Amino acid sequence: MDSIVRGVVWRPRPFSLDDEQEEGAVAVPQYVFADLVRESCTATGTGPLVLGGALPGHRRFADAVPVGASFCYAVAGITDPAQWENGIGQIDGQGRLVRLTISASSAGGARVDFAAGLKSVALTVGANWFAEASVPPEIGEVTGLQAALNGKQAAGNYALSAHSHVLGDVTGLQAALDSRQPVSTGHGSATLIDAADQITVRRGSGWVNVPGSAVLARDANGNVALGTGGAAAQSRIDVQSAAGIWHQIRLSAGQPSSACYMGAVNMAVGSWMFDAAYYGTSLQWMPVHTVASGIRMVAGEVLLCGNSGLTVGALYVPTTLMAAGAASVRPGTDNVRSLGTAGARWTQLFAATGTIATSDRETKRDIEAIPDDWLDAWSGVDWRRFRFVDGQRWHTGLVAQEVHEAFARLGLDATGIGLICIDEDGEGGRIWGLRYNECFAIEAAWQRRELARVHAAIQAPRRRRHAVRAKRDSAAGTETGA
Template sequence: MAITGLEMAELVRELCHDEGTGPLALSGAAAGYRRFADAVGAGAAFPYVIVGAGDVPQWEAGSGVLDEAGRLVRTPSASSAGGAAVDFGPGEKRVTLAPHAAWIAAVEGHGHDVAGIEGLAQALAGMEELGVAVEAAAQAIDGLGQGLAGKQAASGQLDAIAALSTTAFGRSLLEQGDAGSARARIGALGASGVQRMGGAELHINTMAADAYPAEGWMGRVSVLTPALSVIMDGGQSSFRVVGVGSLANNRLYRANGTLAARADIVSGDVIGDYNVWGQIGGDFVELSRVRTTYVGAAPATNNLASRLNFYVGRTGSSAMQETLRLEHQAITAFGAVAPSSDNGFALGNGAARWSAIYAASGTISTSDARAKQDLADIDDALIDAWGTVDWRQYRFGEAVAAKGDAARTHMGLVAQEVRDAIDARLGMGTAVRLGLLCHDRWDVREAETGDDGVVTAGRAAGDRWGLRYEECLALEAAWQRRRIARLEARIAALETSA
C-alpha cells in the first residue's frame, strides 16, 4: 500500500444493480468471493474494475473508497466513456478489487534508490550530528559530577554527621540495624502505640488486642463519638464500624471487594459508601453517593452478592435521591433514561437483542415533515410486489428447543420472503434499499476473562435479516386501500350500468 496508496486484497467481488455516474450501492458478494467491507480497512482506497452485463459493453477502472452507507465512491482512471465516470444503466454489474493499468504504472514509476527517497540523506546527516551532541553531553555530565563531589566535601555537610555521632543518643541511632530497632530506640509513641489528637486516636501496631486480619496490618484511626466509632484500617483499604450500646456490632469490611464473614451481617446491610461533598451557597452538603449493599441469605465466602446504588442530591434540598440501581441481571432507573445525543445510539444490536420490551404505550417515531424529503406516492409496482407477500404463522426455533411443544405460535412475516417477493418484481437488490428490510452482520468475538474473574462469552461471526413492522404494515395498508378503492370503483360502475 505504501507504493501506490491503494489497499489490495484477494477474492473480492460484489454484484451491483445500481445506476448512474455517482456512488454505486453494492448488492452483496458474488459466489465464491468476499464483500469489499469485509476485506479492506475503513476509509482505505483500493483499485477496482467494473464490468457491465448489458448488451452495450460498459466498463470502468479506477480507485475507490466505501462511504458510510457502504456505497462505492468512484475515481475512474480509464473507462468505456473515455476515462470519465460511466453512466451505468440498469442490469447486473460485477465490481472486482483488482490491479489495472494505472496501478501497474504507479508501481513501475516508483523509485527505490536511496537518493530517490525524499529526506533520507538529511535524516542520516542529522543522526551523525546527534551522536556528536550526545558524546559532548556525557563529558559535561561527568565533569559536573566531579565538581559536585568536591563541593559537598568542601561544604562541611559530612562534619554535621560527625557532630551528631559525638552525642550518645546520636551514636545509638546510627548503631541500629533496621527500621524497627530505630523506632524502638526513639520510643516517642509510648508502650501503647496510641496517640490522641483531639477527638481522634491514631493506633500503630495494636494488632495483638484486636481481631483484625493479618494481611498488611499497619494500624487504625478511630473517630470517637458517643454512640459510634468509625475505624479506618491500613493495609487493604478496609474499614470497620463499631457501635456502642444498641448499635453494637463487630463488622469488618474491605473496599477491595472481600467481606469478612460475621454472624451479625444480614441481607440489606450497607457494606460501604463512597460520597462526594461540597459547599454550595454556604452549606456543606452531600452531592453524590455510590453505595454497596450486601444481598444474601446468610454471610459466607460463597454468598457475597452485592448491589450498587447511585444517588445524587435533589434540586433545592440536601436529601439524596436514588437514581440508578445495579443488581445481578437487573438495572433499575429511578427516572427517565435518554442517550447522550439525538439519533446517535441503538438499544441492542443484531447480535445482542432484547428478549422483550414492556411499555405502557407504543414507541414514538420521528414523523416531522421538516425531517423528511423526496415525499411521493407509493409506487404502484411496489404495491403490486407487496401483494405477493404472504403473512405466516410460525414458531421460533430457540423456543422450540427450550420448551418443546409448549413453544408458542406467532403470526407475522419472514424477512427473506419479503426480500425475494420485492426483488422478483422490481429487480435484484431493490428490497435492501427500502427501510422496511434490515440486514445486520457481526464479526467473531473471543471469550474474555476480566480481572475480577468474570467470563464474557464469545460469539461466532454471523448475520441476521429483520423487518421494520411499522413500515411493512404501512405498505400493507397502502395495498388494502388501493384494493378497496378499485372494488368501490367497480361497484359504482356496475350500479351505473344497471
C-alpha cells in the first residue's frame, strides 16, 4: 500500500536491481507527514488529548491528517515545560490525538499524565522514523544480487614482496628527488621568522618561496605584526580582503592612548568596526569615521549605537539608541522610541514605584473641562472580569472594543480621544489596547459628576423647604407691620 507524504509516494517494499527510477529505496514505516501542523492544547491526563485549535501560521491536524492515519507527534509543555512527550499517534473521529506508541517522554518513556495548562502539539518527524528508515537492506533483500554474484571469481591475495623495486629501477626518480627540498629535523633553530627568511610553499604543481615579511613583521623595538601591515609600534593580525580594506586585530601601545581594535578597517580613512581604547583614566569604545553601530562605553555609561550620526572634526559621533549608567537606563533621544511593540510585548514590569507621566502645563495646550458627551459615553462602558485566551487566572478591567462601541453610539471616536490604541501585530493582524491612565481619569471625572448630581438631588428638597419657610416668614412680617 502506498503512503502519501506531502505529495511524495513512499512504497515500503524490498529494493530490486530491476528498479530504475526508485533504485536504493528501502522499507520505511508508513507514517503521514505534513508541513506546519501545530495546535494548542489544555487537556489533562494520559488518555486522548482534545486539541484547541491551530497556532498562528499553522494548520489543524483535522485539516491535514486523515482520520486513523499514523503520524509522529510531539507535545511540549508551555505552562509546565518539564512535561513533554514524543510518539506515534492518530486523529480519531472526534478530532482528538490518540497516543498509540510513546517513543520518549518526561515520564521515562511512559505516557505523560499531563497537568492543567497550555501545551503545544505538533506533527513532526520522529527520531525513531529516521532510525528505521536508515537501516540498509541485506544482500538477500536486493532482488537478483546474490544470483549475479554466484559463480564469480573471488578477490585475489597479492603479496607486496612480489612487486618491490629499488629507486634505481625507476628511471629519473633519484634525480628528481635530489633536486627537491629535504625534510629534516636536523637544521638549526630560531625563535622568530625574520623578514629576510624564505618560506617554501606548494603552489599548483610547483613550489614558490614566500618572504618572511609577508607572514610576520618585526621592527627594531620588538613590535610584531602577523600579516603585511607592518609593526609600527603595535602588535596586530592583518588580512587584506580588498584594495585598502583590512580585517585586523590590533594591540597598540602608543601614546597618549593604548587600544585594542577588532574588525574591518579602511586604511584610507581610518574607520573601525570595534575598538577599545584607554584614554587617561576611563575605558571608552570609540568607533570613528564611517563605522559606528555597536556598543560604546563613554564616561561610565554603556551606549547602544545605531549606524548613523555626524562627524565632529575628525571624530565620528554615532546616534545613541540607549544608554545604561550607574543611576539609569535611558533612551538616546527624548520621546522618540517606545519600549516594546504591539507584536513584541514585555510580559511584566517590576518596579518599586509607579510610572511618572509628563504633566507640565508648559507641555500642554487647549486645556479645558472634560465635555459632558464624553462622560455620557463613558457611562455606557462596563467594567468586566475575564481570562486571557492563553491564561488561567481571572482579571478585571475593560474591553477595548466595548469602549470604542460606547463612544461610537454617541458619534464619538475613542481613538481620537486617546483612550484606545489599535496597532499592527507584525503578522498582518491588529491588536486593540487601552491607555488605562486615561480611562481612570475619565472614570474619576464621570464619578465626580455623578456624585455632584446626587448631592444636588439630595439638596433640592431642602432648598425648596427653605424657600417656602422664607416666603412664609416674609408674609408674616408684612402682616405684623400693618
